[in-house]
Amino acid sequence: METVLSGIRSTGNLHLGNYFGAIKNFTEMQYNNNCYFFIADYHSLTTHPKPDDLHINVKKVLSEYLACGINPDVATIYVQSDVPEVTELYLLLNMLAYVGELERTTSFKEKVRKQPDNVNAGLLTYAVLMAADILIHNAHKVPVGKDQEQHLEMTRKIARRFNNLYEVNFFNEPEAYNFGKQLVKVPGLDGTGKMGKSEGNGIFLFDSPKEIKSKVMKAVTDTGPTEKNQTKPEVIENLFTIMRLVSEEEIVTFFEEKYNNCEIRYGDLKKQLAEDIIKFTDPIRKKITDIYTNNEYLSKVAKQGAEKARESANRTLKEVKKIIGFRTF
Numbered sequence: 001m002e003t004v005l006s007g008i009r010s011t012g013n014l015h016l017g018n019y020f021g022a023i024k025n026f027t028e029m030q031y032n033n034n035c036y037f038f039i040a041d042y043h044s045l046t047t048h049p050k051p052d053d054l055h056i057n058v059k060k061v062l063s064e065y066l067a068c069g070i071n072p073d074v075a076t077i078y079v080q081s082d083v084p085e086v087t088e089l090y091l092l093l094n095m096l097a098y099v100g101e102l103e104r105t106t107s108f109k110e111k112v113r114k115q116p117d118n119v120n121a122g123l124l125t126y127a128v129l130m131a132a133d134i135l136i137h138n139a140h141k142v143p144v145g146k147d148q149e150q151h152l153e154m155t156r157k158i159a160r161r162f163n164n165l166y167e168v169n170f171f172n173e174p175e176a177y178n179f180g181k182q183l184v185k186v187p188g189l190d191g192t193g194k195m196g197k198s199e200g201n202g203i204f205l206f207d208s209p210k211e212i213k214s215k216v217m218k219a220v221t222d223t224g225p226t227e228k229n230q231t232k233p234e235v236i237e238n239l240f241t242i243m244r245l246v247s248e249e250e251i252v253t254f255f256e257e258k259y260n261n262c263e264i265r266y267g268d269l270k271k272q273l274a275e276d277i278i279k280f281t282d283p284i285r286k287k288i289t290d291i292y293t294n295n296e297y298l299s300k301v302a303k304q305g306a307e308k309a310r311e312s313a314n315r316t317l318k319e320v321k322k323i324i325g326f327r328t329f
């Protein structure tokens, strides 16, 4: 049986990008794989969240993860900071990560550009903490969106280095994985690239139908095709990309044909898209509030998850320390 691990930072509500990048189908995989879903609250500290927000953000993501269909009695769902073994492994793996290569990761360079006043060492070693998350359970597959490809490559490098340095075959080289052949990138509706929590362009699983409609109707478009079968500009392709994820195939084909024949009315396309997103998120949205307000249930789930995760984490860490040469007196 393969081990699959999925993680999401607790920096706000989950959006469609998170769902298709890190959750979809893995809710099905939980029944025939050894699945871990966790909430990366340590990773959220790089932007210094307010103490009052930290726990609420974790609670939101936990509730939304569960509302998406993760079964805590089947998969292991836990909060990163409840598993201290992760931070110990992080320290050990830091010795195998080189400053130069960490400085060259796209995500680090982007953060340097976006938050020049807060280029902390946690940002630099973000990928090492992520490697610790993955290697602590020796995962084979890691469901992620396209933006995390480079981090997975770094995890493989660190795993390989460990194996080579200590002449063992201990860590697997985990594979970035998604339900299609390729990693998914869900675009934002503002024409600026990927949908993200901090980009202000997200359609959230918790958004009301009214909000969804308003966001979709405001999506950036162009003046329309002028030639038959012309290539779509990025803003239009973005709408189709989301449609391919949430709508029936016939609906996508219908609008593709309209576009190709220069007969498309973007208002109709958006109306349909909004309707299909609402239909898609409706059952999830309905569950979120129930779960979020059930503190007793959430506390039981988190406790049970932490216990299961620590068991596996402990096993790995013990072995790693033995390989490195630690001995008890």
Ligand code: ADP
Pocket: 007, 008, 009, 010, 011, 016, 017, 018, 019, 020, 021, 022, 143, 144, 145, 146, 147, 148, 184, 185, 186, 187, 194, 195, 196, 197, 198
């Ligand atoms: P965000 O980018 O919104 O802050 P996270 O960094 O917590 O979200 O990402 C958690 C998971 O969701 C990762 O696996 C990431 O690849 C995936 N993800 C986030 N945004 C997208 C997107 N627009 N398309 C596909 N996957 C995404």
Ligand code: TRP
Pocket: 005, 006, 007, 008, 009, 040, 043, 129, 130, 133, 134, 142, 143, 144, 148, 151
């Ligand atoms: N770095 C991921 C992100 O920003 C979140 C994350 C942290 C993660 N640790 C992980 C994802 C381990 C998968 C596996 O999107």
